[in-house]
Structures are given as structure tokens and as C-alpha cells.
Amino acid sequence: MLSRVADSLYWIGRYLERTEHTARLLDVNLALMLDQTPAAAERRWERMQTYLAWQYDGIPQTYALVQALTFDVNNPGSLVSCIGAARENARQVREQISSEMWEQLNRLYLQVKRATMEQLWHEPHEFLHNGLKEGIHLFQGITNATLSHGECWHWLRLGQFIERANATAILLDVHFAEPSGAADAQANYLDWVGLLKSCTAFEAYCNVYTADIRPERIAEFLLLNAESPRSVRFAADQIAISIQAIAANTLGRRGDRVKRLAGRLQASLDYGQVDEIMADGLSGYLASIQQQCQQIHTNVYQTFISYPVETALV
Amino acid sequence: MPDVAPFRQYQLETAYDELLLNPNTPRPHYRLLAERLRELPPDELARRQQAADLAFLNQGITFTVYGRDEGTERIFPYDLLPRILTAKEWDTIERGLAQRVTALNLFLRDIYHEETILKAGIVPRELVYSCRHFSRQMRGVSVPRDRYISIVGTDLIRLPSGQFAVLEDNLRVPSGVSYMLANRLVMKRVFPQLFASYGVRSIDHYGQALLATLRSLAPQGRSDPTIVLLTPGVFNSAYYEHTFLARQMGVELVEGRDLIVHDNVVYMRTTAGLRRVDVIYRRVDDEFIDPLAFRHDSMLGVAGLLNAYRAGNVALANALGTGVADDKAIYAYVPAMIKFYLDQDPILPNVETFLLSDDRQRQHVLHNLDSLVVKAVGESGGYDMLIGPHSTLEQRAQFRDRIIANPRNYIAQPTLALSKAPCFIDGQLEARHVDLRPYILFGDQISIVPGGLTRVALRRGSLVVNSSQGGGSKDTWVLY
Structure with a gap:
């Protein structure tokens, strides 16, 4: 292509x-x-x-x-x-x-x-x-x-899910950064529901955890749930799948680095534990996800799109 | 034609009429169509015209009108009724075009190599050298299989006698073939029974034939050549056609920025790395194709392409520098070329042409501007043109000045009565002027799909059929 x-x-x-x-x-x-x-x-x-x-x-x-x-x-x-x-x-x-x-x-x-x-x-x-x-x-x-679910389709998916992973990480980051307004339980509740609804995840959340809204569970759901198409983990899985498919068409080892970056993001979400992430600081974790998305984007461009001519002569 | 709907407005005039033999009788091959039209309920034609227009709109078969608003997309007006040619008429056209294209190709090879025709004094040397599209860069360059013109769209008109004549040879980047194919698809959808009952020769294989032609140009040793179609990009007026042909052939549609020349080899930048390109069907004009060799401000071309081409590492269709042979002054010499190279008489005649660089001919033309058509030699698309009988005193004065200032740049021809064909206009059939552009491919041999684009001057009385000037088109049927 x-x-x-x-x-x-x-x-x-x-x-x-x-x-x-x-x-x-x-x-x-x-x-x-x-x-x-x-x-x-x-x-x-x-x-x-x-x-x-x-x-x-x-x-x-x-x-x-x-x-x-x-x-x-x-x-x-x-x-x-x-x-x-x-x-x-x-x-x-x-x-x-x-x-x-x-x-x-x-x-x-x-x-x-x-x-x-x-x-x-x-x-x-x-x-x-x-x-x-x-x-x-x-x-x-x-x-x-x-x-056809070939390279063309994977490029569309790659764009879609890099955007989604990044946007969801930002959403979580902004929400969790604010001091929880414990004074007004009602406003607080609406804020958290708002976050879930902004990801069309309110109903899906309730199915897993009931309507008992707790910030830690929300973070777990939006970050680490394997099945919700709106979670960062799901997006990272799709990114890795599409990059594997795209790299499979290239010759030699050109796709290796970008495959590794995508695999690293995927693994960190696959094996992450929400209590550990919260204890280490959610904000730092989310910043790292955004940074990794940026790295994947840059490397995809360097590998497949705007590579220097000298590196690609066969 | 008898005074029945929808023929009430249809009048026979001095021009050759495609439909009528005499005021009361259609020509034999139009009889079935005329009968069917009489039988149709009054609103039926309008309904089918709507269905056809919608089909074009939905498929996005559009061309771009240049203007302020980042390119406005429009549909090319389609007339519902077919233009029908008999097998015998087509046979003459086919032989005539094959003969003409063969001679033009020999001429191009000759003027860029031995110049025998110039030495023999058949074509004046200064006429060739003064042509804007003559390309010094092509002197002594051998092109694959000596094919300079692989894709040609020749404009034919029908004289009052019924004979076809050549009005223009388009040897650079002729367009419109996608409309020929699209018109046929829509026609089959709108008039299936009529189409089936007529026995029309198929044109569906054009994409394959074009691909085979391009494949035949591949450099030696490239047995499975990579072929691409080079487009100026999404803002070009024929962009739809470029995407259409690329899809028909299953080749990549590339822009200049997708191609790189390295060590005189052309590559395209793909996600899997650089891939070598062997044949380029280029829809970019000569002057924009390589900023190193031609216009250095071109953003559409590929730097170094000319050198790769001269080295024989890539084939271009058409070759560079072919515009010299469709210069409207050189056109006047095509019958002489046919005689010189093939020792044959031309099967399709030229239209009488006055060269304004010749003193006597120029005097004649300047005295008769009100009855002649004056055209710039290097233009196409109906630009920079004077139609004497339809012109104002002021326009004629302007052209007189232009001719005197640069006589080599203009030619004149008699105002021709292009033949007329029935068109569906405002609920009635009316006669409108038409021409015919068949598409000729020259690879291993010459092949012409039986048909072409019939262009229609939709404005009453107008002789200008170009899409940029209010023209439309029809499906063209060649019968078995």
C-alpha cells in the first residue's frame, strides 16, 4: 500500500x-x-x-x-x-x-x-x-x-484506537486530578456518572459492578477491562493487532521496533493491577500511556510512512 | 417525422441528421428506437432521465469546475438517448483511425530521430521547431517499442455528406473514457430491453485492454511489471476518471509525492518499503512532470523522472513531447504524413485548414473572419477560440490583432455543420450538434473499443461540445 x-x-x-x-x-x-x-x-x-x-x-x-x-x-x-x-x-x-x-x-x-x-x-x-x-x-x-479486513482496514482501526486510548487516558486524568468534592455527594455522583457516560460505559459498568459508583472501580473498568470496547486495554489490544497485521506485509525486520512498542503498552494493561496503579499514582500511569501512544504514532510514521529513502532501498 | 409526441419539436436542418433519412422516415438503424420512443407514455422519458441523473450523482461521477470554492464538483450532463453507428460506419472509422495513429506515431519517432520527413520537405522544419510542445529533451531518446502514443482520443465529426472527418488528434492526455464506460452502465440500467433488442458491441473490456497496452511497454527483463497511474491529485478536473481507471485496472493511483527517483530508477513509497515502478500511465502534462527538466515550480511531478526515462528504466504512456503532433498547424500535414510513411490515401479526411503563418492564407482568413472558426494551435477544451458566425465585431477585431501579433499560434477552419442527433430536452426531442471521440490504444497492436464518447452541444444552435463549455454526452452504440 x-x-x-x-x-x-x-x-x-x-x-x-x-x-x-x-x-x-x-x-x-x-x-x-x-x-x-x-x-x-x-x-x-x-x-x-x-x-x-x-x-x-x-x-x-x-x-x-x-x-x-x-x-x-x-x-x-x-x-x-x-x-x-x-x-x-x-x-x-x-x-x-x-x-x-x-x-x-x-x-x-x-x-x-x-x-x-x-x-x-x-x-x-x-x-x-x-x-x-x-x-x-x-x-x-x-x-x-x-x-476487506486487510491492510486498508487495519490502518483505519489503528487511527481509531490510538485516538481512543489517548482520549480516554486524558479523560481519566482530568477527572481524577480534581480534589473529590466530598461536600456535595450529589454533584460528586453526577460527575462520576458523567465520566462513564462520556465513554458510553455507564450501562456496561453497571453490568459488572452494579450501580454502586466508586472511583477505583471506574478507573479499573475504563483502564483494564478486557471486554469493553471503550477501555484503554481494549484499544491497546486493537492497536497491537493492527500493527502486527501491517508489519506482516513488510520485508525483514522493519516492523520490529513498533511491534515491540505496541506489545509493551498492551502488556502493561493486560497485567496491570488497579490497586497498585492507584498506589503508585494514577496520574503518572496515565501520562505514561499518553506518552506511549505518542511513541507508537511517531514510530509508525518513521517505519511505514515518512521513512528516509536510504533505509528502505532493497 | 410525423407530428406525434415526443417528436413535435424535432426538425430536419441542413446538417447531417443522425436520426432521420428524410422528414418522415428514420434511418433503418434508428427505426426501432423511434418506434419505442413513440410507444412510451409521455412522462416515461422524464422519469428515466431522472433515474439516470440520480445514478450519476450517487456514484459521484463528477468533474471539477475550477473556481474559488476549493473545486466544485459537478455531474457531466448525460443525455438519455443513444447515438447509434452501423457496423459499416464503424469499420471505416476503425481502419481510418488505425492508419492515422500509425502514421502519427511514425512521425513522432522520425522528428525526434532521423527527421526524414523534414529533410524531404514534406513538413516545414520551422513549423515543428516552433511548436510549443516540441521537446528538445526527447531528441535521440529511444522509447519502449517505439510507442510514442499509446493512448489516443481522436475527435471526429460527421460532414453534411455523412462522411466522418478528423477534427483534432489528442495525443497528450486525452480524457473522457470513464464517461464512455459510465454512460454505458447507466444506459443498461435505464433502457435494458431496448439495449438487448439492438445487438450492441461491448465496451466493458476497456480497462483490461488499457492494462495490456501499458504492460506491453514494460522495460526489458521486467516480466511482472508494476504499473501505476500518475494523477495531479484530487483538485484536477478529471480526478474522478483517474480513480475510476486505477480501480478498473487494479493498479495504484499515485501522486508525484509518492514517487522517488534513485539511481535513475523510479520507486513508490509504500508501507512495505520502496517498490520499483516500471510503467507510468501519466495524467500529468509534460511541463509539470519533472521539475528538474521542465517547470521547476511544479509540485505535481517527480524530480529526476526524465533521466530515469532516458535510461530506459521506466516507461511513460504517453511518451513526452507527443504534443507536437497534435498541434493544430501540424494537423494540416497529417494526410501528407500518411502518404509519406505508409504510401496510402487517408481513409478519414481532414477538415480544410488555413495556416496563418502563410501570408496568402492569412490574408484570406482575415477577410473572412465572420465565416470561419479560428483556434489556437496548442489549446484544447474549447479555450482561445473564435466561432466567426457567432462572434461580435469586437471579438473579431480582438482575434485579428492576436493573429497578426502571433500568426504561428492560430489556424482557421470553415465553420462546420456538425451532425445532429436527437436529445431529450425539456420533455421533448430536439436535434443537437454532436461529435465523436473514440479511444485508441496502441500497445502490441492498435485496438479500439467499439464506441466512444459522443459529446453533445446542449445549448440550441451551439457548436461547442466541451464539458467545460456547457456540453454533455451520450452513450454510443456500435452495432454488430
Whole structure:
């Protein structure tokens, strides 16, 4: 596969995952704010901005923030920018992906372009939840059903799960870094539920641990659960699988280093114990996960995409 | 045609009519179509036209209109009714094109090597050397199998007599073949019974034939050659066609930045390392293809490609420097080339052409600008062109100045009545001017898929069929 094509596929995966993540954060937080005091809502917005590594340039009112995160084409993290970037990448590899995938992504893009803030403001649930997230899930379903599960598919998956592992680690980090507001048990409860819902993991959590919400269990679930598609461990497994598959096509030992990096991340999550991680400091552990994701990304590029010519002459 | 729907608006004029033999009788090979059209309920045609348009839109069969808005995608208008050619008509076209392409290929080899035709004084030397597309870099370079032009799209028109004539040879990067194939797919979906009852020759094997042609150009010793299609990228107007052909052939679609030249060998950058490339079907113009040899500001090309090509390590289709032979002034000499190289008379005639570098011919043209068509020699796509009878006094004055300033850059031809074919317009059938572009492949031998792109000037009375200027297209049927 051409390196340029791999690059485009990887970023389609990442941008769509990012779109879904941002859309869900907006959806969940707008819903939770209905139950909270204005002060708590303000704190929630600050936290949102930290999650997304983005700082709103102006007076942080809900309307303006939602608009900037959804429709602002000058904000590279807005939904319209992310979907647009995914589509632009797809347009450049149209002969590689299935027609059905292209049509779905195109439809999704046009849907966001046509939407207005007015519509979103009155029916955020309709727009963000049903419109965008379902649209992206449909794209993933179409991808799994119509694209050969070969190298092309693995590049899409690699982008998707590196983005997911990284975003989930940040989410956990921001939540656990704050002093627990024991004074207000109700607000506290909503915060933790909010975290689970931001990962669509609330129902799955309840199935494992009942609705008894405890921070340590949440950390265990979102980090180390082997079966939830939203856990960091699950993402690390998928990253390792896709990298194995991609490296299998290369000659010689070129893929060895990046395979080792992916295997290390996977092993640390496979064999990790939540009590030990908490005792050693969750924040440090999460920082290491983010750093390893970054390393994998850099090495994937050095090995498969933007390698120096001299290293690749056979 | 009898005064029945949907033929009420259909009028026979002086131009050759593809449908009608005389005002009341269709030509024999159109009879079945005419009958079927009369039987259809009134709204049925409109319904099928909608179905066809939707099919194009959904498949994203579009071309890009250059403008401000980062490239706007449009569908190429499709006319519902087929243009039908008999086996006999096609036979003449096929033989004529094979003869012409053979001679043009010999001409290209000759002017870049021995120059016999220039020494014999058949084609004026200064005409060749002054051509913008003449490429000094190609002097003495031997190209694989001596194939300069492997992929050709020749524009034919039908004269009032019914005879086909050549209007233009496109020997650089002719486009439109994807529309020929897409039109056929949609046609089969929209008019299945009519299509089945007619006995139409298949064109579906074009992708395979193109692949075989490219494969035949592979450098010696490369028994399983890697073939790629080089596109200028997603903003090119024909990008859809590039993706379509790459998929049809099962080859990689590459951009300049995907290719690297190392020690005069071309590689593409893949996830599995560098892979050697043997044949490049390039859809990038000569001047942009290698920033070291041609335009140094080109971002679309591959640095060092010309040297790899000269070293014989990679084949290009078409070769570089082929534009000299489709220069509109050189065009006038093609019948003489056929005589010179093949000792044959041309099967398909040229259109009468005045060379404006010649004093006498120029005087004649300047006196008759209002009845002639003037074209720039190196342009395509209907740009920089004057259609005398449809022009204003001001436009003619402008062209007069341009001609006098640079006579070598222009030629003139009589205003031709292109033949007319029935088109479905606003719920009625109306006659519109059409041309025909068959696609010729020259690998081991010459092969032409039976058909081509029939382009239609959709505006009433217009003679311009180019997609960039409001043209559309039709499916073209060649009968057994």
C-alpha cells in the first residue's frame, strides 16, 4: 500500500473517532448541566476545555462554547472541521475504500454542513446523539461489512484506537486530578456518572459492578477491562493487532521496533493491577500511556510512512 | 417525422441528421428506437432521465469546475438517448483511425530521430521547431517499442455528406473514457430491453485492454511489471476518471509525492518499503512532470523522472513531447504524413485548414473572419477560440490583432455543420450538434473499443461540445 494512502486512512480513523468523542462529550455534558447549579456547569466547561486541549477565546457562555465546538471552521477541533478533514482524506483514497463508505461519510459531512446552531440549540440530543454519533457508528458498520479486513482496514482501526486510548487516558486524568468534592455527594455522583457516560460505559459498568459508583472501580473498568470496547486495554489490544497485521506485509525486520512498542503498552494493561496503579499514582500511569501512544504514532510514521529513502532501498 | 409526441419539436436542418433519412422516415438503424420512443407514455422519458441523473450523482461521477470554492464538483450532463453507428460506419472509422495513429506515431519517432520527413520537405522544419510542445529533451531518446502514443482520443465529426472527418488528434492526455464506460452502465440500467433488442458491441473490456497496452511497454527483463497511474491529485478536473481507471485496472493511483527517483530508477513509497515502478500511465502534462527538466515550480511531478526515462528504466504512456503532433498547424500535414510513411490515401479526411503563418492564407482568413472558426494551435477544451458566425465585431477585431501579433499560434477552419442527433430536452426531442471521440490504444497492436464518447452541444444552435463549455454526452452504440 502507498504510504500516502496509509496516512490518509489513519487520519480518517482518528478524525472520525475525535468527532464522535467531542460530540458525545457535548451531548453528555449538556444533559448533565440541566441537573446542576450554574457554578458546577462553569466548572464542567472548564473541564471540557481541558479534555479537548482547547481554550475558548472569549466569554465562556454555553451557547458560544457549543457553537465554537460544533460549527467554527476556524477551530480545528470543531465537529465540522473534524468531519471535513475525514472527508477530505477519504476523497484522496476513494479508489481504496468502498463506495458505500464514501457515500456514508459524504452524507454525514453534508448533514453537518447543512445543520444550524438554531437547530442544535433546541434539540441538541437529536443533532449530536442521533445525527452524528449514529452516523459514525453506521460508517464503522459499513466499513466492517464492505471493506476487506486487510491492510486498508487495519490502518483505519489503528487511527481509531490510538485516538481512543489517548482520549480516554486524558479523560481519566482530568477527572481524577480534581480534589473529590466530598461536600456535595450529589454533584460528586453526577460527575462520576458523567465520566462513564462520556465513554458510553455507564450501562456496561453497571453490568459488572452494579450501580454502586466508586472511583477505583471506574478507573479499573475504563483502564483494564478486557471486554469493553471503550477501555484503554481494549484499544491497546486493537492497536497491537493492527500493527502486527501491517508489519506482516513488510520485508525483514522493519516492523520490529513498533511491534515491540505496541506489545509493551498492551502488556502493561493486560497485567496491570488497579490497586497498585492507584498506589503508585494514577496520574503518572496515565501520562505514561499518553506518552506511549505518542511513541507508537511517531514510530509508525518513521517505519511505514515518512521513512528516509536510504533505509528502505532493497 | 410525423407530428406525434415526443417528436413535435424535432426538425430536419441542413446538417447531417443522425436520426432521420428524410422528414418522415428514420434511418433503418434508428427505426426501432423511434418506434419505442413513440410507444412510451409521455412522462416515461422524464422519469428515466431522472433515474439516470440520480445514478450519476450517487456514484459521484463528477468533474471539477475550477473556481474559488476549493473545486466544485459537478455531474457531466448525460443525455438519455443513444447515438447509434452501423457496423459499416464503424469499420471505416476503425481502419481510418488505425492508419492515422500509425502514421502519427511514425512521425513522432522520425522528428525526434532521423527527421526524414523534414529533410524531404514534406513538413516545414520551422513549423515543428516552433511548436510549443516540441521537446528538445526527447531528441535521440529511444522509447519502449517505439510507442510514442499509446493512448489516443481522436475527435471526429460527421460532414453534411455523412462522411466522418478528423477534427483534432489528442495525443497528450486525452480524457473522457470513464464517461464512455459510465454512460454505458447507466444506459443498461435505464433502457435494458431496448439495449438487448439492438445487438450492441461491448465496451466493458476497456480497462483490461488499457492494462495490456501499458504492460506491453514494460522495460526489458521486467516480466511482472508494476504499473501505476500518475494523477495531479484530487483538485484536477478529471480526478474522478483517474480513480475510476486505477480501480478498473487494479493498479495504484499515485501522486508525484509518492514517487522517488534513485539511481535513475523510479520507486513508490509504500508501507512495505520502496517498490520499483516500471510503467507510468501519466495524467500529468509534460511541463509539470519533472521539475528538474521542465517547470521547476511544479509540485505535481517527480524530480529526476526524465533521466530515469532516458535510461530506459521506466516507461511513460504517453511518451513526452507527443504534443507536437497534435498541434493544430501540424494537423494540416497529417494526410501528407500518411502518404509519406505508409504510401496510402487517408481513409478519414481532414477538415480544410488555413495556416496563418502563410501570408496568402492569412490574408484570406482575415477577410473572412465572420465565416470561419479560428483556434489556437496548442489549446484544447474549447479555450482561445473564435466561432466567426457567432462572434461580435469586437471579438473579431480582438482575434485579428492576436493573429497578426502571433500568426504561428492560430489556424482557421470553415465553420462546420456538425451532425445532429436527437436529445431529450425539456420533455421533448430536439436535434443537437454532436461529435465523436473514440479511444485508441496502441500497445502490441492498435485496438479500439467499439464506441466512444459522443459529446453533445446542449445549448440550441451551439457548436461547442466541451464539458467545460456547457456540453454533455451520450452513450454510443456500435452495432454488430
